[in-house]
Amino acid sequence: MNLSLRTLLQQREFSVFAMLLLVALYLTISNEYFLSHRNLMNVGRQASVVAIVALGQALVIIARGIDLSVGSVIGFSAVSSALVMQATGSDVLALLAGLGAGMLAGALNGLMVTRLRINPFIATLGMLSVARGVALLMTGGIPVGYSGWAEWLGAGRVAGIPVSVVIMFILVAVVHIVATRSVIGREIYAVGDNPKAARLAGIDIAKTRMAVFTLTGLLAGLGGIILAGNLASADPNLGMGYELDVIAAVILGGTALSGGRGSIIGVLIGAMLMALLSNAFVLLSISAYWQVVTKGLIIIIAVGVDGLQRGPDADE
Amino acid sequence: MITTPEVERDKASAPLLALDRIEKSFGSNQVLADVSLVVRPGEVIGLLGENGAGKSTMMNIVAGALQPSGGAIHYAGAKRNFTSIAEGIQAGVAFVHQELSVIGSLSVAENLFLGSLPRNRLGLVDFARIYAQSRDMLDAIGATWIDPKMLAGTLRAGEQQLVEIARAAARKPRLLILDEPTSSLTPHEVSAFLSYVSRARAEGTAIIFITHRLEEAMTICDRLLVLRNGAIVSDCAPDDTSKAQIIRDMTGKDSLFAYRDRQKHETEVALALSGISDGRLIEDISLTVRRGEIFGLFGLVGAGRTELLETICGARRASSGRMELFGQVHVPASPHQALRAGVALVPEGRKTAGILPQHSVRRNASAASLRNMGGGVFVSAKEEARKTRAELRALSVRMTSDGQAITTLSGGNQQKVMFARALLSGPRLLLLDEPTHGVDVGAKSELYEIIRAAADQGLTVIVASSELPEITALCDRVGVLSKGRLAGLLEREKMNEETLLRLAFSEHEA
Structure with missing residues (x-):
């Protein structure tokens, strides 16, 4: 019991969760509007897209990769989905087009990393620009009106809870089970821990990497549909800078950039903390510019604390 | 055997290093208990013991990387306690670790001067000077063939080890600690290195040598020290002990390293290679391995043993030739596919290619x-x-x-x-690459038993090793590789150290 309490305290998720509670407590005391249903649902909605995309990102990072293209893929998928909706009027086709566009971009990332052996950082940095450019070309830079199922996904409610929040919780549960109990999940951790050893042990590391990049693309596609649905419009610039929030959520949640370590529950907590912090800036009416500065600082501090804890030996 | 003349020993008899009842614990886990030791200038001490016996901990304490939990250290006549490695180096203690820390993208010379690169008048690195001095440093330890201008990454593991030894030796240490210095050296390199050891000894350098190679330790050391479970169990001159006695001291039991005649294996062919090349490191290798056989692959470092195993397990593509596994064509595109066909590998380099550390x-x-x-x-x-x-x-x-x-x-x-x-x-075919590298004697004999038991049950095993005793203790048949070519196949009866070595060097002389 004592031991399990100590291990709990040592978990990164726990310290982030404590931070989450502290921020929530402070906001509860300092602002009466914070605990209102409407505000909480807003925070949840804000957290949901970051969390959904971060689920894929976490798996990529656990497998010792990184995906910088998620923000652009959000925009590309949203635009693809909205254009198909306009052209065909079919909700099903529009949904499939959005998810398919995301998957396609993710699979291309995976192919660049596994077949062309391009470093994930560079491959997805390239995709960041390509996907955004294609989204701008497809629309001529002008937002496309979007209605139908996407609106329900982005702005609808189930029993008073935003649909996107419900989707987030379902996906967190699914991805958590996949990561901890499935063969592919366990192989993702093994590949990230020691790719060479994993390969020689007979793990199909190309397949594993393809899977995590494709899944991330798919989830970014879903994120794009939700965001566009919420605004009832697909802006080709949608999701600009989202990669920062997503990666911050993953790192805050205790996932190591060096691979092989991280938890899905942590990602959820990380995403909620990010959403809560931006909410705090609004409620406390601090300049939005400070919010931009803070986001960057959070990433630096989270990784810095991790580095300090590991000590200088980790550089060897 | 090289021994220090008695006169010299007497002249320098004031101890350089004295450990007095050193203890060390990590938490509740006591690693060293009551270890006392005296080292005199010019003495070469072999430190033996199973993995986990406390050898590295003891040497890290001497070098200043760890602090003892109890006891006292006297160095050069004064009570000293190095609080950091830097302090130890200042006082003349050099520690060459087993793990290579050479930086592959820099030249040998830059590696040798890393941290203190000399500058010329323009403030740039004075390459002329470091190349010249590096030449002397490498010659001093007998590594005359290593070019200081070469990229360190292009050197073989054994040569990189020599570069590290050269760096330590150049500091003219009073106490030189070497952790398994010869484990990746070829016989030629070993003899060059050993001649350095005898010169350093003559100059009064004390050397502590951690090793698993008993023959070597018995040849060059003045004293052999055996650690077991954190305590010194024997400390004597090589003449006063024997290999068998040392193994007993290390493990607490007798070791069986002799070949055990196994039952006649089946005639079914498990693996057939014909004309296998990878276009670079292995060339035209043809051999067959029968089911239930323990087949050895012997060769010097760089002979292509690892590369051949990697080809069989799909980690490397064959550019030509044909492989058959139990009668079926075997063309694995990845270790994953090979595993599905029943080929498993225990790779060389447990730390880098084996374990998942987290x-x-x-x-x-x-x-x-x-x-x-x-x-x-x-x-x-x-x-x-x-x-x-x-x-x-x-x-x-x-x-x-x-x-x-x-x-x-x-x-x-x-x-x-x-x-x-x-x-x-x-698996149907088990590939073992240096299966007992850096493993202590006790674990080694256990691993040998595991391999034999698996083969007795019909598993086909290929053991690649650079250790002769391992090949002769385990294998029913052996293929000797030399510079990527199959230099010969030997049946059990014809397997002896001399023939194996002659074959291993055959392509080097040609």
Whole structure:
């Protein structure tokens, strides 16, 4: 019991969760509007897209990769989905087009990393620009009106809870089970821990990497549909800078950039903390510019604390 | 054998280093208990012991990397306690670690001067000077053929080791600590290195030598010190002991390293290679291995042993030639495909290519066979625990629980976990690359038993090794590689050290 309490305290998720509670407590005391249903649902909605995309990102990072293209893929998928909706009027086709566009971009990332052996950082940095450019070309830079199922996904409610929040919780549960109990999940951790050893042990590391990049693309596609649905419009610039929030959520949640370590529950907590912090800036009416500065600082501090804890030996 | 003349010994008899009842604990785990030792200038001391006996801890304390929990250290006549490695270096203690720390993208000379690169008038690196001085540094330890201008990364592991020794030797240390310096050296390199040792000794340098090679230790050391479970169990001159006695001191039991005649194996061909080349490091290799056989692959470092195993297990593509596995064409595109065909590998370099350092013992063992644990998409935790525990127990892996981190096990036990991983995948052909590298004598004999038992049950085993005693103790038949070519195949009866070495060097002389 004592031991399990100590291990709990040592978990990164726990310290982030404590931070989450502290921020929530402070906001509860300092602002009466914070605990209102409407505000909480807003925070949840804000957290949901970051969390959904971060689920894929976490798996990529656990497998010792990184995906910088998620923000652009959000925009590309949203635009693809909205254009198909306009052209065909079919909700099903529009949904499939959005998810398919995301998957396609993710699979291309995976192919660049596994077949062309391009470093994930560079491959997805390239995709960041390509996907955004294609989204701008497809629309001529002008937002496309979007209605139908996407609106329900982005702005609808189930029993008073935003649909996107419900989707987030379902996906967190699914991805958590996949990561901890499935063969592919366990192989993702093994590949990230020691790719060479994993390969020689007979793990199909190309397949594993393809899977995590494709899944991330798919989830970014879903994120794009939700965001566009919420605004009832697909802006080709949608999701600009989202990669920062997503990666911050993953790192805050205790996932190591060096691979092989991280938890899905942590990602959820990380995403909620990010959403809560931006909410705090609004409620406390601090300049939005400070919010931009803070986001960057959070990433630096989270990784810095991790580095300090590991000590200088980790550089060897 | 080289011995220091008595006169010299007397002249320099004031001890350089004296450990007085040193103790060291990590938490509740006592690693060293009551260790006392006196080292005189010009003495060469062999430090022997199983992995986990406390050798590295003891040397790290001497070098200043660790602080003792109790006891006193006297160095050069004064009570000293180095609080950092830098302080130890200042006082003339040099420690060459077993793990290579050469930077591959820099030249040999830059590596030798790393941290103190001299500058010319323009403030740029004075290359002319470091090349000239590097030449002298390398010559001093007998590595005359290594060019200081070469990129260190292009050197073989043994040569990189020599570069590190040259760096330490150039500081003219009063006490030189070498952790398994010869484990990756070829016989030629070893003899060059040993001549340096005798020169340094004549100049009054005290040398402490951690090694697993008993013959070598008995030849060059003045005293042999055996550590077992954190205590010194014997300390005597090589003449006053024997190999068998040292093994008994190290393990507490007799060791059986003799070949055990195995039952006649079957005639079924497990693996047939014909004309295998990879276009670079292996050329035109043809051989057959029968089912249930323990087949050895012997060769010097760089002979192509690892490359041949990698080709068989799909980690490397053959550019020409044909492989057949139990009568079927075998063209694996990846280790994953080879594993599915029943080929498992225990790779060389446990730390870099074997263990998953952030995973538990159990998860390290199950990594190659997750698909057989519950069948299909999900891993059944129960079945995983049951299967891995059974295997870990069968291999008698010493651990407190299979949930502990693999990195907390000793090298020998980690290696057993690597065996468990390979065996759990249910292979038909088991490839072992330097299976007992850096493993202590006790674990070694256990691993040999594991290999024999697996082969007795019909598993075909290929053992690649650069250690002659290992080949002769284990193998029913051996193929000798020399510079990537098959220099000869020897049946059991014709296997002796002289013939094996002659074949291993055959392409070098041509």
